[in-house]
Amino acid sequence: MPPIKIVVDSTADLPPEVLAGLGISVVPCLLRFGVHSFQEGVDISRAEFFDRLQTDPHFPSTAAPAPGVFEDTYRRLAAETDTIVSLHISPQYSGIFNAARLGAEAVADRVRVVPVDSGQISLGMGLMTMVAAEAARDGASLDEILDLLDDLRERTHLLAIINDLDNLRRSGRVNQLVARLGNLLRIKPILHVHQGEIQLSERVRTWGRAQERLVHMVRSMAPLERAVLAHIQRPEAAEALGQSLTDL
Numbered sequence: 001m002p003p004i005k006i007v008v009d010s011t012a013d014l015p016p017e018v019l020a021g022l023g024i025s026v027v028p029c030l031l032r033f034g035v036h037s038f039q040e041g042v043d044i045s046r047a048e049f050f051d052r053l054q055t056d057p058h059f060p061s062t063a064a065p066a067p068g069v070f071e072d073t074y075r076r077l078a079a080e081t082d083t084i085v086s087l088h089i090s091p092q093y094s095g096i097f098n099a100a101r102l103g104a105e106a107v108a109d110r111v112r113v114v115p116v117d118s119g120q121i122s123l124g125m126g127l128m129t130m131v132a133a134e135a136a137r138d139g140a141s142l143d144e145i146l147d148l149l150d151d152l153r154e155r156t157h158l159l160a161i162i163n164d165l166d167n168l169r170r171s172g173r174v175n176q177l178v179a180r181l182g183n184l185l186r187i188k189p190i191l192h193v194h195q196g197e198i199q200l201s202e203r204v205r206t207w208g209r210a211q212e213r214l215v216h217m218v219r220s221m222a223p224l225e226r227a228v229l230a231h232i233q234r235p236e237a238a239e240a241l242g243q244s245l246t247d248l
Contacts, residue, residue: 004136004145005077007086007113009065009096010040012126013230022133027065027073029096034058050233064095070103078111083142086115087129087149090196093121114142116149119196123230124158131226155225158193159201159217161210163234190214211237215244 007025008014019026028039031049033056038044044052053060070086077084086104091097097117104113118125131152135145188210192201201217204210218227227245231238 002081003139004083004085004142005081006129006133006136007070007073007077007084007100008125008129009088009100011089011094011096011122012087012129013046013122014126014129016041018126018130022130022137024129024133025073025077027070027100029065030063032061032063062094064099067099067102067106070100071106074103074107074111074113078107082111084111084113085132085136085142085145085149086113087118087125087132088115089121089125090117090119092196093198112142114146116146117196118149119153119194120156120158121193121198122158122160123228124156124193127226127228128152128156153195156194157221158191159214160191160193161207161214162189162191163207163210190217192217207237211241211244215241218245 005023005025007027010026010028012026014024014026018024026041028042031038031040031044033052038049040049049060074084074086084104086100088094088097088100097115100113100115104115107113118128120128128149132145132149135148140148188204188207189200190202190204190210190213192199202210202213204213218224229238229242
């Protein structure tokens with residue numbers, strides 16, 4: 001029996017070397033700056049995206065891949081497997097899951113595709129994808145992988161510090177006055193993502209205090225089975241944070 005293949009969309013934020021090493025297929029989402037559109041990870045790299053975010057007058061918008069893009073990915077993988085597990089962000093936050101579902105229906109006569117609501121975003125979903133791909137590589141059955149993902153959905157938490165409110169202002173998620181006051185007062189919101197819910201967990205003043213609070217929150221969840229750290233153009237801060245958590 002051929003191994004089960006794992007598919008994820010590009011919002012999982014997994015590095016290319018991890019994707020290649022575990023044989024994970026990625027469906028790129030669309031990024032738009034004004035009239036210019038890019039396939040994430042294909043036409044524009046992560047570094048290029050953040051550089052453009054600082055210089056382009058247009059704030060980027062995102063769009064789910066068309067169902068046909070998922071269909072093409074599934075058809076390509078059908079030559080290698082008879083079963084695909086496709087992990088995505090919760091449907092209440094994006095149309096990606098529904099696009100994957102439609103793509104799966106279009107290839108039902110060729111290959112079995114099971115879209116899974118990860119209940120996570122970014123590397124929270126990425127971590128779940130890695131574990132599922134490891135299980136598939138080791139010969140796990142479909143039921144075993146789905147049971148594993150159900151368990152991971154309950155146990156996976158994502159914590160994030162929002163350092164600068166300007167991008168939230170540009171996106172329309174907070175108004176200009178709130179963003180300016182927040183930056184003036186050096187307020188750093190801490191977000192907590194768990195089982196499909198994105199919550200504002202804390203509001204902390206100063207970056208240093210936000211990091212201390214984040215470390216405390218992570219320690220309260222110990223012991224940890226696995227942890228990953230991500231940053232947006234702040235490698236030194238991520239390194240320091242990682243050093244604070246090495247004993248977990």
